[in-house]
Amino acid sequence: MSELINFDEKSIKTWSLIGSRATFGMVSLDLAKNVKDLMILTCDVSTSAGLDRFRKSFPEKYLDVGIAEQNLIGIAAGLSSTGYNVFTTTFAPFQTMRCCEQIKVNLGYMKKKINMVGLASGLVLGNLGYTHCCIEDISVIRSIPNIAILSPADCTETVKAIEASLSYKSSVYIRLTGSQNNPIVYKNDYNYEIGKLIELKSGKDITIFSTGTMVYESLEAEKILKSQGISCSVIDVHTIKPIDSVAIVELSKKSKLFVSVEEHSIVGGLGSAIAEVNSSVNSSPEHLIIGVPDKYEISGDYGYVKEMYGLSSKLIAKKIFDKYKTL
Amino acid sequence: MKKLNENELVKIKNFSKKIRKHILDMALYAGASSSHFGGALSIVEIISTLFSHQMNLNKKNKYLETRDRFILSKGHACLAYYAALCEIGFIKKDELKTFEKNDSNLLGHPVANKELGIEFSNGSLGMGLSLGIGLCISSKKKRNNFNVYTILGDGECNEGSVWEGMMAASHFKLDNLYIFIDRNNFQQTGSNDEIMCLNDLKAKLISFGWNTIEIDGHNINEISNALNLNVKNKPTAIIANTIKGKGFSFSENNNNWHHAVLTKSTYEKALTELENYE
Numbered sequence: 001m002s003e004l005i006n007f008d009e010k011s012i013k014t015w016s017l018i019g020s021r022a023t024f025g026m027v028s029l030d031l032a033k034n035v036k037d038l039m040i041l042t043c044d045v046s047t048s049a050g051l052d053r054f055r056k057s058f059p060e061k062y063l064d065v066g067i068a069e070q071n072l073i074g075i076a077a078g079l080s081s082t083g084y085n086v087f088t089t090t091f092a093p094f095q096t097m098r099c100c101e102q103i104k105v106n107l108g109y110m111k112k113k114i115n116m117v118g119l120a121s122g123l124v125l126g127n128l129g130y131t132h133c134c135i136e137d138i139s140v141i142r143s144i145p146n147i148a149i150l151s152p153a154d155c156t157e158t159v160k161a162i163e164a165s166l167s168y169k170s171s172v173y174i175r176l177t178g179s180q181n182n183p184i185v186y187k188n189d190y191n192y193e194i195g196k197l198i199e200l201k202s203g204k205d206i207t208i209f210s211t212g213t214m215v216y217e218s219l220e221a222e223k224i225l226k227s228q229g230i231s232c233s234v235i236d237v238h239t240i241k242p243i244d245s246v247a248i249v250e251l252s253k254k255s256k257l258f259v260s261v262e263e264h265s266i267v268g269g270l271g272s273a274i275a276e277v278n279s280s281v282n283s284s285p286e287h288l289i290i291g292v293p294d295k296y297e298i299s300g301d302y303g304y305v306k307e308m309y310g311l312s313s314k315l316i317a318k319k320i321f322d323k324y325k326t327l
Numbered sequence: 328m329k330k331l332n333e334n335e336l337v338k339i340k341n342f343s344k345k346i347r348k349h350i351l352d353m354a355l356y357a358g359a360s361s362s363h364f365g366g367a368l369s370i371v372e373i374i375s376t377l378f379s380h381q382m383n384l385n386k387k388n389k390y391l392e393t394r395d396r397f398i399l400s401k402g403h404a405c406l407a408y409y410a411a412l413c414e415i416g417f418i419k420k421d422e423l424k425t426f427e428k429n430d431s432n433l434l435g436h437p438v439a440n441k442e443l444g445i446e447f448s449n450g451s452l453g454m455g456l457s458l459g460i461g462l463c464i465s466s467k468k469k470r471n472n473f474n475v476y477t478i479l480g481d482g483e484c485n486e487g488s489v490w491e492g493m494m495a496a497s498h499f500k501l502d503n504l505y506i507f508i509d510r511n512n513f514q515q516t517g518s519n520d521e522i523m524c525l526n527d528l529k530a531k532l533i534s535f536g537w538n539t540i541e542i543d544g545h546n547i548n549e550i551s552n553a554l555n556l557n558v559k560n561k562p563t564a565i566i567a568n569t570i571k572g573k574g575f576s577f578s579e580n581n582n583n584w585h586h587a588v589l590t591k592s593t594y595e596k597a598l599t600e601l602e603n604y605e
Contacts, residue, residue, distance in 0.1 A: 063464070066498075071457045071491035078461015081447075082392065082469065101451060102488070106458070110439050110448045 004034045004163055007156065007189035015155035018050070019180040021119050023155045024089065025050020027162055032058045035085050035166060041076055043067050043090040049119055051089070069099040076114045077106035085115075085166060091125075092118030092134035092175065096141055107171040108144040115165040115172045122177040122212065122263035123292070126305035130296040133305075139268025141173050142241050148194060149241040151175045151262075151270075153215035154185040157238055160192035168194055177212035177263050179302055185215050185236070197244040203231035206324060207255040207285075209248075211237045211270045214261040220313030221261075221320065228317075230324055240270055245277045252278055256327060258287040259320055263311060266291040288323045290316060331551050335380060339372075339547045342379040342414060344604065346371050347574050349410030351597050353426045354589035360427050362435065365584040367406035369511040369544070369569040370478055376550045377476050378411040386416050389444060393471045396446055396462050400455020401480035401509060402436040403586075408445075409433050417444035453486025455479065456506060460492055463501040463562075476554075477506045482514025485523045490535075496562040497536030504562040505554060509544065511571035513582045529566055537564040544569035575600050 005011075005027060015023040028051060031038055041063045046055050055062050065072050069090060076086045088095065095118040096103070106112050118137055125132040141149055148170055152158040158176060165172040172194075185200070192198075200215070201222050210218035215236045222232045233251065237244070252258065258278060260271040271289030278284045290310065298308040306312055310319060331339070347368065354362045378384070382395040399408045409426070412418045418433070422443075425431035432440055436450025449455055459475040466473045483489060496504055514522050525531070532539040538558040542549040544567025553565045571585070572578030575597045589597075 060468070065495055066491075068491035068495065070453070070488040071460070071495055074454055074457020074488070074492070075461040075464070075495070078458040078463075079465050080461075081458075082462060082465040082471075084465060102454060102457070105448060105451050105454060 005030050005159055007159070009188070012156050012184065012187060015159065016182050016184045017180065019182050020152065020155050020158045020176040020178055021048060022050035023158050024117055024162065024176070025052070025054060027159050028054045028087075029057065031162070032061055037084045039063060039079055039084045039086045041065060041072055041086060041088045043069055043072055043094065045090050045119065048091070049089045049117070069094045070102050073099045073102035073106055077110070077112040080112045080114050087115045087117060089117040089119060091132060092121035092137050093132065095119070096134070096137040096173065100140060103141070103147070104144050108146045111146055111170065113171050115174065117174045117176065119176055121175045123305045123309070124177065124179050124302050126299055127301050129299060135265040135292045137173070137175060138240055138264050138270065139272070142268060142273065146170045147241070148172045148239065149175065150194065150238060151177070151211040151240055152238055153212065153236045154178070155182050156184065156186040157192065161238065164192060164194050175212065182213070183216040185219070192238070195239045195242045195244060197247050198236040198238065199233060200236055201232065201234040203233045204254065205230050206232040206257045206259060206320065207235060207251045208232050208259045208261060208320070209235045209237050209270060209274050210261040211240060212263050214263055214311065217311065217313045217316055218261050221317040224313065224317035225320060228321060230321065237270055240273055243273045243277060248274060248277045249281055252281045252284050255285045257324055258285045260287065260289050260291070261311070261316055262291045263306070264291055265294060267294050286327065288320065290319055328552060328555050328557070331548055336547060339375050339379050343371050343375040344601065345414055346375055346407055346410040347601055347604070349413060349423060350406045351589065351594055351601070353406050353409065353423050355591070355594045356424050357427050357589075359588060361586055361588045362406055362427070363403040363586050364406070364589065365513070365572040365578055365582065366401060366480060366509070366511065367404045368573045368575070368578065369571050370404055370407050370507070370509050371573065372545045372547055373478060373507050373509070373550055373567055374407045374411045376547055376554070378415055380551065381554055382476060383473065384444070389441065392469070393473050395473050396459070396475045398447055398455040398459050398475065398477040399437055399449050400477050401452065401483050402449030404478070404480070405433075405435065405437045408437060412444045452480070452483040453488035456489055456492035456496070459504055459506070460496050460499065460501060463496075463504045464499060466503055474503045474505060477504070479506055479508050480514070481508055481510045481512065481519055481525060481528070482522070484508065484525055484528070485514070493532070493535045493537070500560040501562045502559050505565065506562070507544070507565045507567050509569055510566050511569045513571045513585065515585055517582065532564045532566070537562050539564045539566065541566040541568065545573060574604055
């Protein structure tokens with residue numbers, strides 16, 4: 001259970017209301033009081049990261065490096081090498097891809113430890129276009145050794161991920177998805193461990209692996225499928241790297257069908273991570289990968305884009321139902 | 328400003344000579360896999376002044392937070408770096424023979440290894456300055472009072488990330504940061520002017536808010552003086568005008584020696600020239 005942060009009912013409701021980005025900012029105030037040698041770095045996005053209060057209250061723990069993400073990672077690695085606990089934060093595409101090689105060399109190759117927070121990943125900025133949507137970050141970061149990838153299911157799990165990243169042995173990338181009024185998956189405090197998936201529903205026919213905002217949608221899809229007589233397990237894969245391969249192998253033995261659901265490209269993300277494990281299992285179940293197709297196509301508000309890509313609970317349930325009938 | 332006395336000057340000159348000898352030896356050990364010869368020779372006097380005189384870095388303080396930090400941002404010039412670490416006792420002479428060999432600690436670009444005194448992995452250009460900025464901020468915040476010394480290549484200054492760092496270092500008033508730009512006027516496939524000209528580099532650095540000094544990068548007195556001006560609230564950039572391949576008639580200003588194979592006969596010729604090098 002938690003040591004730094006209080007997971008009471010009121011906090012959980014507040015976090016959900018304000019969304020994951022503002023939750024990061026709110027929790028940073030607790031970290032400032034409890035974490036030694038904390039530094040939070042941003043690239044001119046303090047407001048978007050919910051850090052305005054932190055910036056005013058703890059100016060000595062805050063550093064804005066301007067709109068310069070390559071420099072951000074280098075400075076963070078330099079600070080980390082002298083013992084600072086560093087968080088970097090900016091919008092997900094700039095946090096991961098603009099400075100991808102700095103991440104490779106400083107964090108992967110040289111193993112300097114920092115915690116990167118990717119804001120507004122996935123499709124939430126759909127009306128700003130694909131410069132700001134981020135459907136590639138998991139895939140890109142997953143190929144770099146020595147970096148863990150966390151993808152929280154809701155705002156409570158965002159707080160868990162932030163807290164757990166501090167004591168984790170390697171650098172961590174925390175991918176934040178969703179918007180304000182983020183649906184709650186975890187209503188109470190619970191045990192969270194990086195690298196250990198969580199089975200939220202246990203069923204006998206199908207295993208649905210989901211991550212980020214798609215965990216809630218998958219839980220809703222499970223209800224629909226249950227009413228159609230199909231029994232599903234729903235798994236929160238909050239850690240995409242290192243993937244919980246032991247648990248996945250176990251689940252493959254009892255499932256007729258694997259499904260993965262993610263607000264990310266179908267290339268290189270959760271689906272790929274599961275498939276890489278599943279492919280080594282004897283008589284492994286067939287695997288349906290649900291995610292954003294390999295193209296830059298649909299734009300518009302968050303709900304519209306998700307619906308058009310089939311990432312709502314109803315459409316997820318339909319895809320699974322159709323696939324299950326072909327088995 | 329504290330100027331070098333005659334004894335100090337002679338000591339650094341002798342150190343430089345030993346560095347050039349190690350560079351020749353390692354280039355020979357590398358054999359057919361070849362080595363970045365020219366760009367290592369252009370920084371010999373800079374690296375010698377830093378390691379034998381200027382920096383508070385030795386085997387005794389290598390784990391202390393207060394030690395000065397060195398970053399070879401132009402990581403391909405590592406022959407000079409390994410040679411200097413050998414001379415101050417971090418790397419054994421025998422280990423230099425493993426340069427670029429299978430499973431060596433001494434690859435063609437530095438790989439971080441505290442025990443050997445290699446602070447950071449470098450080789451991908453344009454990253455060292457940012458690391459230095461993080462270190463300098465930490466030095467001030469934690470009151471560890473160490474300095475950071477970084478060597479960049481002039482070709483390296485093509486990288487946009489260098490200029491992100493240039494902006495930030497002066498914005499954060501990092502007067503504990505010293506960078507050398509090894510201005511040998513060449514990059515891999517040609518002169519700076521042919522590939523990507525830097526125009527008035529000094530004016531650029533001044534406009535970015537740096538204490539900027541231009542020196543002869545092979546003149547030890549000028550190097551030492553530039554490092555000891557104690558300018559407050561500004562980082563210091565030293566444009567070191569150097570000669571690529573400096574020290575040997577066959578390699579000076581000859582860009583074929585950017586990355587090349589040193590044969591036994593050329594090695595012998597170089598040894599004779601080194602004997603007479605002033």
